[in-house]
Amino acid sequence: MFLTKMSESANARILSLEKLAVLLPSPLRPLHGKRAAPLALPDNIVCFCRRSATDLNRPQRGRALHHRFVLILALETEVTVAVDDRAIRLNQNEGLLVLPFQFHDYIEPAQEDLRWLFITFDMIDAAPVQALRFRPFVLTPVVRQTCAELVEAYLTRVLLSVLLQRIRQAEPILRRQSKPAVAPGLIMQVNQLAQNNDDPLSVKQIARSLGISSSHLRARFRASCGVSLGRHLRRLRLEKACGLLRLSQRRVTEIAELCSFTSIYSFSRAFHTAYGVSPMAYRHGDRARRSAP
Numbered sequence: 001m002f003l004t005k006m007s008e009s010a011n012a013r014i015l016s017l018e019k020l021a022v023l024l025p026s027p028l029r030p031l032h033g034k035r036a037a038p039l040a041l042p043d044n045i046v047c048f049c050r051r052s053a054t055d056l057n058r059p060q061r062g063r064a065l066h067h068r069f070v071l072i073l074a075l076e077t078e079v080t081v082a083v084d085d086r087a088i089r090l091n092q093n094e095g096l097l098v099l100p101f102q103f104h105d106y107i108e109p110a111q112e113d114l115r116w117l118f119i120t121f122d123m124i125d126a127a128p129v130q131a132l133r134f135r136p137f138v139l140t141p142v143v144r145q146t147c148a149e150l151v152e153a154y155l156t157r158v159l160l161s162v163l164l165q166r167i168r169q170a171e172p173i174l175r176r177q178s179k180p181a182v183a184p185g186l187i188m189q190v191n192q193l194a195q196n197n198d199d200p201l202s203v204k205q206i207a208r209s210l211g212i213s214s215s216h217l218r219a220r221f222r223a224s225c226g227v228s229l230g231r232h233l234r235r236l237r238l239e240k241a242c243g244l245l246r247l248s249q250r251r252v253t254e255i256a257e258l259c260s261f262t263s264i265y266s267f268s269r270a271f272h273t274a275y276g277v278s279p280m281a282y283r284h285g286d287r288a289r290r291s292a293p
Helices: 002-013 017-023 053-057 127-132 141-153 157-169 186-195 203-210 214-225 229-247 252-258 264-275 279-283
Strands: 042-052 069-076 079-083 086-090 094-098 104-107 113-123
Touching: 017 042, 017 069, 017 113, 017 141, 042 053, 042 157, 042 229, 053 104, 053 113, 079 094, 086 094, 094 157, 113 141, 113 229, 127 157, 141 157, 186 203, 186 214, 186 229, 203 214, 203 229, 214 229, 229 252, 229 264, 229 279, 252 264, 252 279, 264 279
Parallel strands: none
Antiparallel strands: 042 113, 069 094, 069 113, 079 086, 079 104
């Protein structure tokens, strides 16, 4: 009943998705939105629009990595999205969902002027959308209408749930092959090894699992990602902690242990150094002053 009334009202007064997207303000912190009510699956939702290719890799240069979902809708202009070890060309009127802890950046724009809509959010259970990993989709009229309703309402969490459901039902795009963007499989292999072990792995242990030397692994990883492997592993642990602080009720001491820190003191020090606030302040909504290294 609620969605029916929303649709009837939207059909009479809603603007086009392109016009609505450019009305969105550019957020100072795209990864920190207003907190949603407890009942919604998608949470901490932020909508924003990029209008130039130069702005796509903001707020930081290099390959982004964080614990949030990033829903990308290419309204105008073709750009390649490099996700982990794949490069996925998004044409106009196509979209892609980037899952948490996936490296991603934007390359090879068809032109400088563009109009791309971004919806970033947290979700405590990623299982329902795992099938969308590396799977671009067409912005069908139904998907576009739902997007327009969502942008108009902005934080209408029910509509985002419906949008994800309709994207899951959309036909996948199979016409093009992905091309390697970085060292094939290296990032994914390192992430899987790091995240599938309760105890933190050393660089030597990861190198042994991959069948290469530690020095070769360090060199390949830095060349692929632009950061050292040690900093990347620490960042994975801290981003996992961010998700647990925001989306769970676990005690900080328990989160520190789950993220393989030796003590609450070392965890709090590392977290404050990375984000500029304490773990408890982050949990209660204080904005970080800078990104994790």
